[in-house]
């Protein structure tokens with residue numbers, strides 16, 4: 433009311449004085465927040481957009497407290513429990529008990545809900561959403577005594593998120609590039625800040641040395657970091673003409689500075705919340721030969737993983753620049769890929785499915801058997817898959833995966849479909865998260 437009066441002030445001519453631009457904005461934003469701001473002291477994160485997000489919130493809350501109620505249309509939650517702990521762990525709420533959650537601080541600091549800490553170090557194909565990993569860790573009630581496995585660890589999203597949450601983990605992947613990136617994300621969490629101090633002149637020199645294949649460095653983390661940034665730079669440069677103005681060296685420096693900023697922001701959050709990061713163990717290996725690691729038998733509390741979407745993504749080809757540089761034979765790496773080594777004998781009929789798809793499924797089933805073997809009784813499995821299209825036909829990977837899980841002895845608990853926004857015309861429109869328990 434008071435505002436109205438202020439806006440309707442008379443001018444010296446007896447007419448109404450127009451409100452200023454600021455006054456209009458102010459009045460609008462107050463009115464607006466009346467409609468869209470959730471009311472309550474435990475509220476949804478603004479990043480919650482889909483029904484799947486609502487299901488994720490429910491999963492998390494179930495793992496973090498026994499007593500909660502979600503009010504979806506009001507975008508708020510009522511809960512009882514250890515609020516401090518929930519605030520540190522939850523990935524879908526902005527405030528708990530009127531105080532910001534750690535996750536909302538992360539989103540504010542990095543300006544993104546997924547590209548935080550070193551998750552965005554390199555654009556590895558088929559990466560997880562870290563938020564989903566965090567959700568599953570909460571849902572499975574994992575803590576500092578638990579240990580997680582990702583046997584298709586790729587660039588190490590699951591292991592990195594576990595490290596950030598102070599939980600032990602092991603990541604296995606068959607590609608040397610994936611292993612290198614996962615190790616890097618791991619090591620950067622523990623590096624001394626002084627090791628990241630480079631002048632523009634230093635960086636130009638490093639770039640030139642890498643170009644001439646003369647790059648050497650005593651610190652292995654910095655050695656690998658510079659290479660990863662170089663590979664990303666060359667790839668981005670080749671694909672996007674708008675980088676022409678920055679030039680390759682300019683882009684390299686920009687990318688290095690971005691990583692340095694990520695380091696500073698991550699350390700700021702670590703300090704603010706007194707977090708304890710835990711390093712992961714990263715292993716180069718083949719899931720089909722997982723039993724070679726005898727110590728993995730019945731060792732893990734949870735497996736959070738995603739097999740290659742072999743038909744839609746060329747994982748190895750994407751990293752051609754890196755493999756050429758490192759002198760790694762891509763064909764050899766590819767031959768170890770799921771569905772590539774199979775000698776053609778099938779254990780069951782696959783109807784009209786193309787032979788290569790059938791071979792892939794044979795290996796997928798064997799992988800799930802091996803995962804089962806690594807878990808403790810009551811251990812949890814979350815496996816994230818998408819249905820790709822082969823020769824114009826959708827292939828039923830989600831249902832096959834679910835069936836394989838049940839066939840090897842898992843109890844199915846939940847299947848959540850997570851649409852990939854804006855993916856209407858893509859080969860993969862969304863992914864499913866299949867959640868199981870080993871009896």
Ligand SMILES: C[S@@+](CC[C@H](N)C(=O)[O-])C[C@H]1O[C@@H](n2cnc3c(N)ncnc32)[C@H](O)[C@@H]1O
Pocket residue numbers: 556557558559560583584585586587588589590604605606607610717718719720737738739740741747768769770
């Ligand atoms: C969907 S990607 C996983 C991406 C990962 N979640 C991330 O966030 O980076 C699947 C991964 O499976 C790996 N892979 C394929 N065949 C494999 C095998 N036989 N053993 C282990 N890993 C394999 C690929 O190298 C690829 O990194």
